[in-house]
Amino acid sequence: MKEEFIEILTNYQGILHKVNLIYFRNKSDREDNFQEIVYQLWKSFPNLQNKNSIGSWIYAVSINTSISKLKKESRIEYRDTLHESLYTIDTFEEIASNENFRLLLQAIYNLNKIDKSIMLLYLDEISYDEIAEILGISKSNVGVRINRAKEILKQSLNHLNHGN
Amino acid sequence: METNELQNIWKNIDAEINLKSKDDLNLLFIAKTKRTINKFLYVISVSIFVCVGLIVFLIITALNRKTDVFYQINNLTLCLVAIIALISSLHEWYKMQNNRYNQPLKSWLEERINSLSKELTGRFSKLYLFLIPILYVLITLSIHVYFENKSFIEVLKTEESVVGLIVGAPIGLFVSYFAAKKIRKYYLKNLEYLKELHGLLCNVS
Numbered sequence: 001m002k003e004e005f006i007e008i009l010t011n012y013q014g015i016l017h018k019v020n021l022i023y024f025r026n027k028s029d030r031e032d033n034f035q036e037i038v039y040q041l042w043k044s045f046p047n048l049q050n051k052n053s054i055g056s057w058i059y060a061v062s063i064n065t066s067i068s069k070l071k072k073e074s075r076i077e078y079r080d081t082l083h084e085s086l087y088t089i090d091t092f093e094e095i096a097s098n099e100n101f102r103l104l105l106q107a108i109y110n111l112n113k114i115d116k117s118i119m120l121l122y123l124d125e126i127s128y129d130e131i132a133e134i135l136g137i138s139k140s141n142v143g144v145r146i147n148r149a150k151e152i153l154k155q156s157l158n159h160l161n162h163g164n
Numbered sequence: 165m166e167t168n169e170l171q172n173i174w175k176n177i178d179a180e181i182n183l184k185s186k187d188d189l190n191l192l193f194i195a196k197t198k199r200t201i202n203k204f205l206y207v208i209s210v211s212i213f214v215c216v217g218l219i220v221f222l223i224i225t226a227l228n229r230k231t232d233v234f235y236q237i238n239n240l241t242l243c244l245v246a247i248i249a250l251i252s253s254l255h256e257w258y259k260m261q262n263n264r265y266n267q268p269l270k271s272w273l274e275e276r277i278n279s280l281s282k283e284l285t286g287r288f289s290k291l292y293l294f295l296i297p298i299l300y301v302l303i304t305l306s307i308h309v310y311f312e313n314k315s316f317i318e319v320l321k322t323e324e325s326v327v328g329l330i331v332g333a334p335i336g337l338f339v340s341y342f343a344a345k346k347i348r349k350y351y352l353k354n355l356e357y358l359k360e361l362h363g364l365l366c367n368v369s
Contacts, residue, residue, distance in 0.1 A: 006193065010186045017181045035196045042193065044266035057266060064265040064272045071357050098180070100173045114364040117269070123174035136268025137365060153170070 005045050009038065012058050018124065019062040022108050022116045023070060037065045053133075059126070060134045063117045070113065107156035115149040122146050208254065215250040218303075219243055225310045234316035235309055242302050245295070273362045280355045284348065296340030301333055 016037050020030040040061050048057055108119055121131045131146075132139045184192070226239040265272065308328070309319045319325050 002193075006186060006190050009189050009193070010184075013183055013189065014178060014181060017183070018177060021177070035192060038189070038193055039196045039200060040265045042197065044264070047266060060268060060272075061265045063269055064267075067269075067361065068265070071354055098173070098176050101176050101180070104170060104173050112364055114269075114361060123171050125171060134268060135365065136270030136272075141366075150170075 001045070005042060008054060009041070012054060015055065015058045015124075016062055018120060019059070019066055019117075021105070022120050023066040023113075025109070029069075033066055033069050036069060037062050040065045053130075055126075056130050056134050059121065063134070067113060067117075103157060103160050104153075106160055107153050110156045111149060111152060115145070115152065118142070118145050119149045119153060122149070211250055211253055215246050218246050222246070222306065225306065229310070232309075232315050235306070238302055238306055238309075238316065242299070242306060245299060270362070270365055273358055273365065277355065277358050277362060280351055280358065284351055284355065290344070294340075296343070297333055297336030300336035300339075301329065304328070304332055 016034055017030075019037070020033050024030045024033055041058065044057070044061060048054070108116055111119060118131065118135070121134065126134075128139050128142045128146075131142045135142070137145075222239040222243045226236050229235045264275070267275075305316075305319075305325075308325070309316050312319050
C-alpha cells in the first residue's frame with residue numbers, strides 16, 4: 001500500500017506544490033505544509049475508493065489542510081500583511097524567471113482564502129463539476145464564484161501592471 | 165488580460181516547480197509519520213504516567229488508612245475522576261488527530277464548526293471550571309491528611325486545614341477560571357475563522 005501511495009504522490013505532487021504556493025509565501029511554511037498534506041493524504045488513503053478521482057481527493061485534502069494550518073498559525077496572516085516585501089522575495093526565488101507569472105501570483109495573493117482555491121482549480125483547468133465536488137458547493141455557485149474571482153484578479157493585475 | 169491567457173501563464177508553473185524525487189518523497193513521508201507517531205506516544209505516555217502515578221498513590225494511601233471511611237471516599241472519588249479524565253483526554257486527543265480532511269471543503273468546515281460549537285455550548289463545556297478547584301481541594305486534602313497521621317475529620321477540624329481550604333479553594337477556582345477562559349477564547353477565535361470561511365464559500369450574492 002505504501003509503494004502505491006508514494007507512486008501516486010510522485011505523480012500528483014504538482015498539486016501540493018501549487019496549493020502551497022498560493023497559500024504560503026514563506027519557503028519553510030510551504031515545506032511544513034507539504035509534509036502535513038502528505039501525512040493527511042496517507043491517513044485518508046485507505047478511504048480512497050474511486051481511483052479515478054485521485055486528483056479531486058488530493059486537491060480536497062491539500063486545500064483543507066492548508067486552510068487548517070493558516071488557522072492554527074495566525075502568525076502567517078501577520079506576515080502576509082506586515083512583512084509582505086520580505087516574504088515575497090522568498091516566494092519568487094524559485095520562480096523568478098517569468099514576469100507575468102509573478103504578477104499573476106501577486107494578484108492571487110490579494111484574493112480571499114476561498115477565492116484562492118477556486119482560482120487555483122480554475123487555472124488548473126479542473127471542470128466545474130469537479131470543482132463543485134472538491135468544494136462541496138453547487139455547480140452554479142462555482143460559476144458565479146469563478147466569474148467574480150476572475151474580475152477581482154483582472155482588476156488586481158491591471159493595478160499591478162500600472163504600478164510597474 | 166483574457167482568462168485563457170491567465171491559464172496559459174499559470175501552466176508555466178509546472179516547468180518552474182522543483183519536483184521532489186521518489187526517494188525524497190519516501191524519506192519525507194517516513195520522517196513525518198515517525199515524528200507524528202512519536203508525538204502521539206509522548207502525549208499518551210505522559211497522560212498515562214501522571215494518571216497511573218496518582219491512582220497508585222491514592223490506592224496505597226487508602227490501604228494504609230483502612231479504618232478512615234471519609235479518607236477512603238475522598239481517594240475513591242479522586243481515583244474515579246483520574247480514570248475518567250485519562251479516558252476522556254485520550255478520546256479528545258484521538259478525535260483531534262482524526263480530523264477528516266478528505267471531504268469537500270464545505271462539509272469539512274461544517275463538521276469543524278459543529279464540533280467546536282458543541283465544545284463551547286455543550287453539556288460539559290463548563291465542567292472543568294468546577295472540576296479543577298474540587299480536584300485541587302481533594303488532592304491537597306488526601307496528601308495533607310496522610311502525612312498528618314490523623315483521621316480525615318480530625319484534620320478538617322484543625323484551624324490550619326480551614327485556613328488552607330479558605331485560601332486554596334479560591335486559588336483553584338481562579339486558576340481553573342483563567343484556564344477555561346483561555347481555552348474558550350482560543351476555540352471562539354477558531355470558530356469565527358471557520359464561520360467566516362463558510363460564509364465566504366456559501367455567500368454568492
